[in-house]
Amino acid sequence: MRTDPKVSIKGLYKIFGPDPESVLPAVLGGMNKPDLLERHGHVLGLQDINVEMQTGEITVIMGLSGSGKSTLIRHLNRLIDPTAGEVLVDGEDVLGYSEDRLRRFRQETMSMVFQKFALLPHRTVLQNAGMARRVRGEDDAAASREGRKWLTRVGLSGYEDAYPHQLSGGMQQRVGIARALASDSPIMLMDEAFSALDPLIRTDMQDLLLELQTELHKTIVFITHDLDEALKLADHLVILKDGYVVQQGEPQQILLHPNDPYIEDFVSDINRARVLRVRSVMQPVASGNGHDFAGIVEANDTLEKLISLSGGDTTKAYRVQKSGEDVGVLDMKDLVRALVPAAPAQTGAVR
Amino acid sequence: MAFYDGLFDTLGLRDWCDAGQETGPMSMAQLLAQSSGATGAAEPATPLLQTPFPSLDTLHEACPAIAQTRDMTTGVENAFLAIKNPLKVILDPITQPLSWLLDGSLAFFHAVPWFILIPALLMLTYYATRRWGVTAFVAVSFLFLAFIDHYSYAVETLSIIFVCTMISVALGVPLGILMARSDTMQKISIPILDMLQTLPTFVYLIPLIFLFSVTESKLYGIAIILYAIVPVIRLTDLGIRLVDRDVIEAADAFGMTDRQKLFGVQIPLALPNIMAGINQTIMMSLAMVVIASLVSAPGLGVLVLRGIRNLELGVGLVSGFGIVLLAVLLDRTTKAALGRINASYKT
Numbered sequence: 001m002r003t004d005p006k007v008s009i010k011g012l013y014k015i016f017g018p019d020p021e022s023v024l025p026a027v028l029g030g031m032n033k034p035d036l037l038e039r040h041g042h043v044l045g046l047q048d049i050n051v052e053m054q055t056g057e058i059t060v061i062m063g064l065s066g067s068g069k070s071t072l073i074r075h076l077n078r079l080i081d082p083t084a085g086e087v088l089v090d091g092e093d094v095l096g097y098s099e100d101r102l103r104r105f106r107q108e109t110m111s112m113v114f115q116k117f118a119l120l121p122h123r124t125v126l127q128n129a130g131m132a133r134r135v136r137g138e139d140d141a142a143a144s145r146e147g148r149k150w151l152t153r154v155g156l157s158g159y160e161d162a163y164p165h166q167l168s169g170g171m172q173q174r175v176g177i178a179r180a181l182a183s184d185s186p187i188m189l190m191d192e193a194f195s196a197l198d199p200l201i202r203t204d205m206q207d208l209l210l211e212l213q214t215e216l217h218k219t220i221v222f223i224t225h226d227l228d229e230a231l232k233l234a235d236h237l238v239i240l241k242d243g244y245v246v247q248q249g250e251p252q253q254i255l256l257h258p259n260d261p262y263i264e265d266f267v268s269d270i271n272r273a274r275v276l277r278v279r280s281v282m283q284p285v286a287s288g289n290g291h292d293f294a295g296i297v298e299a300n301d302t303l304e305k306l307i308s309l310s311g312g313d314t315t316k317a318y319r320v321q322k323s324g325e326d327v328g329v330l331d332m333k334d335l336v337r338a339l340v341p342a343a344p345a346q347t348g349a350v351r
Numbered sequence: 352m353a354f355y356d357g358l359f360d361t362l363g364l365r366d367w368c369d370a371g372q373e374t375g376p377m378s379m380a381q382l383l384a385q386s387s388g389a390t391g392a393a394e395p396a397t398p399l400l401q402t403p404f405p406s407l408d409t410l411h412e413a414c415p416a417i418a419q420t421r422d423m424t425t426g427v428e429n430a431f432l433a434i435k436n437p438l439k440v441i442l443d444p445i446t447q448p449l450s451w452l453l454d455g456s457l458a459f460f461h462a463v464p465w466f467i468l469i470p471a472l473l474m475l476t477y478y479a480t481r482r483w484g485v486t487a488f489v490a491v492s493f494l495f496l497a498f499i500d501h502y503s504y505a506v507e508t509l510s511i512i513f514v515c516t517m518i519s520v521a522l523g524v525p526l527g528i529l530m531a532r533s534d535t536m537q538k539i540s541i542p543i544l545d546m547l548q549t550l551p552t553f554v555y556l557i558p559l560i561f562l563f564s565v566t567e568s569k570l571y572g573i574a575i576i577l578y579a580i581v582p583v584i585r586l587t588d589l590g591i592r593l594v595d596r597d598v599i600e601a602a603d604a605f606g607m608t609d610r611q612k613l614f615g616v617q618i619p620l621a622l623p624n625i626m627a628g629i630n631q632t633i634m635m636s637l638a639m640v641v642i643a644s645l646v647s648a649p650g651l652g653v654l655v656l657r658g659i660r661n662l663e664l665g666v667g668l669v670s671g672f673g674i675v676l677l678a679v680l681l682d683r684t685t686k687a688a689l690g691r692i693n694a695s696y697k698t
């Protein structure tokens with residue numbers, strides 16, 4: 001069912017240090033990060049990354065601090081050049097771009113939202129929002145029009161003439177998002193865009209992003225170190241550790257079938273009932289028969305909702321529908337089983 | 352017989368030493384030795400504890416082929432005089448506009464009557480600072496200086512500072528930008544800037560006096576600029592290097608060209624530091640303009656100099672106070688302008 005990916009990263013390696021080329025063979029031979037640092041004095045940033053990002057999806061890259069998330073996302077718009085590997089966008093090799101072509105690519109194809117907002121402090125909110133347009137050489141009128149439009153869209157109309165330092169962190173990041181959206185680029189990179197915000201504002205911003213996404217269908221690459229955020233936003237989840245991909249796939253599947261103790265640790269603290277969806281634990285059945293259904297539920301409902309619906313009765317079963325069509329059956333017993341983290345032995349390979 | 356005779360004998364250099372005998376005038380020491388009538392007589396051997404340092408003059412006594420120190424100084428002078436003319440051919444046309452600017456500006460400041468110039472300066476002050484207090488201070492200072500007949504001297508000093516600061520900024524900011532962009536450039540420049548700032552100002556007045564004549568205004572212009580340009584270069588470099596990495600990264604991520612980045616991000620964000628550099632440049636120009644009155648720079652410095660030369664205590668003190676007044680008002684004005692910029696740059 002997969003079409004051509006919008007972005008695909010193939011065999012990407014990044015080594016930091018004075019002479020990365022010279023130690024690349026050792027890394028290709030399987031040397032790990034601590035050994036490389038100790039024996040050759042080079043930092044292994046990324047190793048053998050293979051990720052495909054689909055058009056219109058939110059790909060979330062998650063990992064702890066220092067796992068290489070920022071390094072990875074910066075390879076997409078070549079703020080960092082790899083030591084080895086390929087980055088293809090729309091099938092074109094970004095690494096082959098000339099300086100001019102690369103600049104145009106950054107102006108038109110990719111925009112970026114930063115953890116620390118990185119707005120221009122000496123420009124007004126409106127000028128910041130229209131920045132991408134102005135950089136591209138469009139006139140002030142066009143820049144202001146687009147800037148104003150997207151500021152309104154992110155809920156900041158009325159603040160056009162304020163300066164960034166006059167706004168709260170959440171509002172500044174809205175400007176950051178408006179700035180990225182105003183560039184009208186199909187791909188949006190977000191490096192821990194919400195990490196600097198307090199939890200309530202953060203939830204607001206996540207909702208805003210999801211709401212915008214239902215309408216805009218951008219290809220979004222979102223970085224976070226927060227699993228709740230990752231699960232909320234991700235269509236495709238990539239988990240990084242020490243510069244390599246531990247597991248990637250559909251987030252619900254990763255949650256149900258973690259293939260590494262590292263990920264189990266990650267997912268053990270999560271409120272599974274709130275995160276897991278009916279579709280992930282149901283039995284796919286063409287149409288319900290032979291069952292006594294207690295009711296009909298949506299495939300995208302959370303388990304939490306179902307538990308309260310059933311009043312905790314594990315004998316019940318529900319018919320699952322997606323946009324009005326039967327897609328499966330949910331037995332409450334399966335639901336209860338899914339609430340307990342699976343042992344690693346049972347895990348199936350995902351992707 | 353000189354102390355080091357033996358040395359040259361053992362090295363077998365005696366012939367070489369005596370080859371060019373009887374050239375050049377005798378040194379004072381030789382004359383003294385001659386007049387004491389001891390030529391030819393065996394001198395008592397010098398005790399070891401009084402071994403003279405093998406300096407040029409001492410060695411010359413033992414070996415006439417070695418030059419004396421005074422020959423060396425003459426050599427330096429001759430070398431300097433020899434490169435002076437070719438150097439002037441290049442330097443004169445380049446620096447000539449400086450003379451024109453300095454003279455033109457002086458003529459302009461003199462030509463504008465006081466009742467226009469003072470209000471104009473006050474308006475400029477208010478425009479830059481937006482502070483009534485500072486403006487009032489400037490007004491009082493100027494009226495006072497005019498009242499005690501120091502107006503034209505003060506205006507001359509201001510005119511020189513004005514021109515020299517303009518040129519320092521025009522040259523210093525681009526130099527600072529170059530330094531910020533290249534680490535090699537920075538490594539080369541820093542020792543030069545250090546030297547310009549640590550050299551006692553009199554030391555580089557000397558070659559300048561020989562290179563240009565004292566009647567040319569560019570002489571003191573160059574002296575002032577060399578000294579005062581340093582802070583604006585340094586702080587431009589620092590300011591650009593200190594620009595928030597994240598903002599630069601954002602500029603790159605949105606595909607800004609180097610030019611857009613420089614003029615749209617780096618210079619505006621470095622502006623508070625650049626302005627601080629300009630403030631220091633102005634203050635250093637003022638310090639130097641006083642010293643430069645030694646080489647015919649007009650202004651309040653001339654009065655200070657007169658006070659020192661003729662021991663006219665009153666003249667010296669009053670003009671010194673005038674300089675203090677100028678220093679304070681220039682500093683207040685530029686600091687207030689700087690504060691205004693900083694206020695609009697909070698992040």
Ligand SMILES: Nc1ncnc2c1ncn2[C@@H]1O[C@H](COP(=O)(O)OP(=O)(O)OP(=O)(O)O)[C@@H](O)[C@H]1O
Nearest residue numbers: 016043044045064065066067068069070071072225
């Ligand atoms: N320029 C560099 N030189 C040397 N090492 C680097 C450089 N940039 C990153 N690294 C190293 O690469 C690794 C990954 O860094 P990166 O910034 O990508 O981590 P991250 O996952 O984004 O972490 P965080 O959550 O703290 O932002 C770290 O070990 C870091 O020390």
Ligand SMILES: [Mg+2]
Nearest residue numbers: 069070071192
């Ligand atoms: Mg990071």
